[in-house]
Structure formats: C-alpha cells, structure tokens
Amino acid sequence: MALIFIAAKNIEKCHFGDTICLIRTMNSIIRHYPKGISEIGLPPLDVTHFNLVSVLNTTTKGPIWLNFHLRDNINKGFNNATIIHVDGFDQDPTKKQIEIKARIPRILHEANYDMEGKFLLFKANSTGKLTSDFQNFELTLIVKVFVEYRQDKRFLKIYSLVPNVKIDRWIIWMDDLYKENSDLTIALNRAFNDHWVEFWNDLEPGLLTEFKISFTGLLTTIFDRVSYDDMFLSQTEIYGSSLFE
Template identity: 25%
Template sequence: MGLTLFIVCLWVALVLGQLPPEIEKCEAGDSICVAETITRILRLFPKGLSSIGLEALESISFEDVVVSQIEPGDPATLDLRFHNLTVRGFADATVAEAKGFDAELPRVLELSGWIPLLKLDGFYEMHGSLLTMPIQGKGHALVEIKECRFRCKLRALEQLRGDGGRYAEIAKVKCLLDVQGIHLNFENLFDNPELSHAMNDVANAKWLEIWHTLRKGITSAVDRLVESILNKVTSKLSYDDFYRV
C-alpha cells in the first residue's frame, strides 16, 4: 500500500507540475527571491526537470535558423542561415533582476542578467558581403559570444483550466543583448582553407562590426528560444504554484 501511494503521489506531481522541495517558493512580488530561484533551477537542473516541463538547457537544438537575410529595401547585405543549430550556455545563465512577478495576470514580466559564454554550433550557408567584402560558403560554424548580458520582456496572459489552476501563456518575448566579445570560426569559406582562415581572422579582429551585422538575427533566435523554454514550463507549472501560499 505504501509503494502504491508513493507511485500515485509521484504521478500527480508529474502531471500537475510542482517545484521540487529543494527549490524555495517565493512570495508574489518578491523580485529578489524570484531571480535567485530561477538561477537556482538553472544550476541544479541543467539536464532539465520533467515535472515542471523544463527541458535540458545545457544543449538546445534548432532547425533552419535565419540569422541575416537580404530583402528588397533592407540594408542587410548578407544571407546567413543555419540548417541546424545547437546552442550551449543557457544553463550557466545568472538572472540578476526579475520584475513584474506579482500575483495577478496578465502581466509584463522582465528578466535581466548575463551568460558567461554562449556557443552557437551548426551547419551554415551564407552569401553576400561582410565588412564590405564579398563572402560565400557552407559548412560547419562555431560562434562564441562572450559575456552576453540580456534584458528580456515577456508578455504573460492568463489561462484558466479545468483543474482550477491559473496558467501563464507567454505570448511574446523581446530581448535586448549586449556582448563583450565574439569569436567566429566559419569553415569552408570560398572552398579555400587559406582564404577561410584569413577571413575568420579579419572578422574576429572586427568583431564589434560583425556583432552589429548579426545582432538582429541572433537576438531573434534568442527570443524564439526563451519563448519556447518558458511556454513549456508555464504550460505544466501553474502560475500560483510558483509562489508561496
């Protein structure tokens, strides 16, 4: 009977979604506690936590990510897309500030903090011009973003469900990113190893200009990533269960 009761309780926890006992619940409106709790979850569960819908953050994969695209009337001069992309580093994020986490919904929530090193790794294809120079290639690429500081605003809507719980739907995410450095390694540029190496050296020497070129697309990918991660959690963990009663 004891084992049966344990299995039932475990099943209920997995279905309804509950924070594990080692995670402190916060008072609604306690922004310091919320920031610390989110950071603690990231540190304790880099491989994810299925009971609250959190997927592994140490390695996240995407398909068909457009970083930059040439369109009529657009100042962009570079087409760059990743056919597949793996993002690493989110598990090491620190949330320094949380705003808007009050009891009532809908709300605008805000999270800010930093990620020491964000790595984007995948198979790329690009053509156009970069740093006023013509460029083309396809193959493996690694982009390392150092000391990435973020400020993300989230629009949270209220969903009332049959279980009586209030759930938050993250309807929109918009992040601002500021970085302290970028290191690029795009293999197979111009189908020439020597030219590829030389072009990567030039790009890394002028990383700030490269960042201004790629910022919009990388930020858009981060918006998409944050929205996907949070919606999976908020669809399983009710808004009220995040707070101390």
Template identity: 20%
Template sequence: MCQSAERKSRRNKNNVSSSPVPVNPLCVTDYTASNFKICKQSDPNVNECLKTAIQDALSLVKNGLPEFNIPRIDPIDVESLVIGEGTGAVHLTQNYKNVKIYGLTTSMIESVEFKGNDGDITLVTIGKVPELRLEADYDINGKILVMPVVGEGKCTIKLEEVNTTMTIKAKPFHKKGVTYSSIEEFLVTMAPKKMETIFENLFDGDAAMGAEMNKLINDNWDEIFSDVKNGYEEAFGLIFKNVANQIFKKVAFKDMFPL
C-alpha cells in the same frame, strides 16, 4: 503516475524551429513544489527571492528533467534558424541547422522585476552570461564588409561576457478551472564584450581564403554584430520562449507564484 507524451515539432514564422515536448501538469506541479524555490507575490522582497529562485532553477534544469519529459537546456537543441541580412556590413542571410546553444545555465542573475496578477505576468531579468556558444551547420552566400563570402559546413560562434535583459510577458488561460500563463512575448537584448567566429569550409575549402575571411569577421566583430544584432535577439527570444512555455503552460499560476 507520470507518463511520456508524443513529441511534436513546431516551426514559427521567423524560421526558428524546435521540438517542445508536452508535459504532464500534475508531475511538474509536484516537482515544482518539492524542488524549486517558490516566491510569494506578497513577499516584500519578492524580486530578490525570484533572483535566487531563477539562479537555482538554471542549475536544476540544465540537463533536463527526463522523468517529466522536460529536455535539457544546456545545450539547447534547435532544428534550424535563419538570421536575415543587415543594412550595413552584412549583406547575406545566415542559414543554420542542427543548432546547439551552450552557456545559458551559466548566466549570473543580477536583478529581477516581477509584476503578476492572476496569470498576467511581466518578468524582467537582467544578467550576464560569461559565454554563449552556438555550434551548427551553416550555409551562407553574400557579402560581409563588401567582401564576397560563400560556404557551407560546420561553424562556431562565441559571444563573450554578454550583458542580457530578458523580458517575459505572459497572459492567463484557463484549463479545467485552473489559471495558467502562456508567454506571448520573450524579448531579449544582448550586448557582448566580444564575438569570435569560426566558419569551416569557406570558399569550397580554400584554407587561405577561409582563414582571411574568419580573421576579417573577428577583427571587425563589433560592426558586424551590431548590424545583425536585432536578428540574433529575435531568434534567441523565440528559442527561449519555446523553452520557458514548456513550464509556464504546465504549472498553475497559483503554484508558480502563490499569494
């Protein structure tokens, strides 16, 4: 019988925190076998198989699997994250709390490259997300394009037509004689066609100054995003790593990627 487990909050060294939920491995294995497309390592078309499997899985887990304590992934809920200042246009630290990230499950998978051996995994996925949207409470104080900016309140950040490359590197660990995989790296590269931001309550609610600053950011989005791109990629990688490990650490390697 599948039973719920106690929620434990985790915070990583890069100030991105989420609340992964432990999962009963027997429950997840049964669900994986019956509901998810399984691709054999020996299949000469394993990469094409995984492309379809990952695309299908995004829809299956969109709203989570509450019966197995797997939370929804659209939106992904993140307790807090911090994006450090850049070296050019952006001279401020972006502090976000109560973050919701929408759009991951709308990803269109374009290609997959898989290498796996007894729990040692490298998985590279290339795709495109029509829109990634981040909604949060923000707190900023610094300069953008040499212009002072200060504020705290609600914000929305939209990245449109985002070309992504996601690289998972996992290592094996053993539990009760069974091999599982633990993701050690989840590397993300992001190349949006456009970014649009709305920061409410800038300059203590001065509507005119707030509108001008939002316009400045949106008119110069490419230069601004390029300056903090690495910070966003690192933050998203850590978030996605937490989500993916909830499955990888609970489903045996032989069940996830059978020979």
C-alpha cells in the same frame, strides 16, 4: 529560465513579488538542474538545440552584403547563467510586464552554415561548420502575459516576448569559406573577427528572432503545464515548502 523551480523537490518557493527570493531560487535551479526538469518541460540548459535560423538576408548590392543561414544549431553554456534581476511576478501578473535578466560568462555556439555574400573584393558562396564564442553575454527577456482559467486555477499565456542581448566580444570561425584556398579562409575569418561589431550589428536582429522563438516556446510549455498559483506560496503554505513535499 523563469519559475522552473516549482516542480523540483527541496527548492524554495516564494511569495508573489518577492524578487530576492525569486532570484535566489532561479539561480538554485540553474545550478542543480543543468539537465532540465522534464516534469514541466524544461529542456537541458547545458546543451540546447535550435532549429533553422535565417540570420540575414540583404540585397546583393554594395561592397558588403551577406545572406546567412544556420542549421543544426547547438548552444552550450546556459547552465552557467546567473539571474541578476526579476520583476513582474506579482499577485496579478497582468498589471505590468515580466522582466528577467541573466548574465552568462560565455555561450559556445555550433552550427552548419550556408552563406552567400561579398566583403569588399571577396565573394563567398559556401557551406560549412561554424563555431562562435559569445563572451560576457547578458540576456534580458521582457514578457507580457494574460491569464487563462482552467479548473479554477490561473495559467499564463504569452502574447509578447522581447529579448535583448549585450555582449563584450564575439569570436567566430567558419570552416571552408573557400574550400580551394585555406589561406583566404583564414584571412576572411580574421577580417570577420577584427570587425565583429559591424557584423554583430547586422546579424543581431536575426539572432534575436531565434531567441524570441526559443524562449517563447520554453516559457509557454512551462506556463501551460503548471498553474501560476502553484508556482508560489499560498496563504496556508509554510515559507520554503515544495510543491511535491
């Protein structure tokens, strides 16, 4: 979601380091371009697709263990994000890390799952549809970059991206946990949701890996297509002008 504004008409460009302007412009882009901006490789924000995710691989010992993989992932809701904090987009972006923080009311996640596990006395080895609802989702991206020069312009290259996530509630439903016993499927889904914090703590590292790969790819595409200097006002530009005006 960072600096996607530079390819859009009638979008305010900012001075280096002007965090208030950057927050305002990023939020404007999110509201006005939910289908993305193809010129700079920004994908649609209302529906995003993710590849295969190995969320958890644990040892098959003890009363609770789980091997959990997700396929054909779809997330809905990033178009409702609000940027609340931005830092590091200074004249020299290598002097400190870049930080972007966003709040999203809810993210709806759909996928196909493959699961093998044990929850107390219940064992599971199943495949099916998964839907989950991440409520009051807060995402922070910490990005470190170096500069590459092309045609006398600076382009950013990412060498580190760390995502952090906070949520107030996670509601999950997995179909066909036990295809031969729908009552047991319902009971296990209720158990997952009653103990969602414990499951979240176990699954979070795998989910964060997927966020890292996805946002690294997104920002890399943008940074590779548009120079860092073109993202901001130059000395001769009028404040608020657009790259394409």
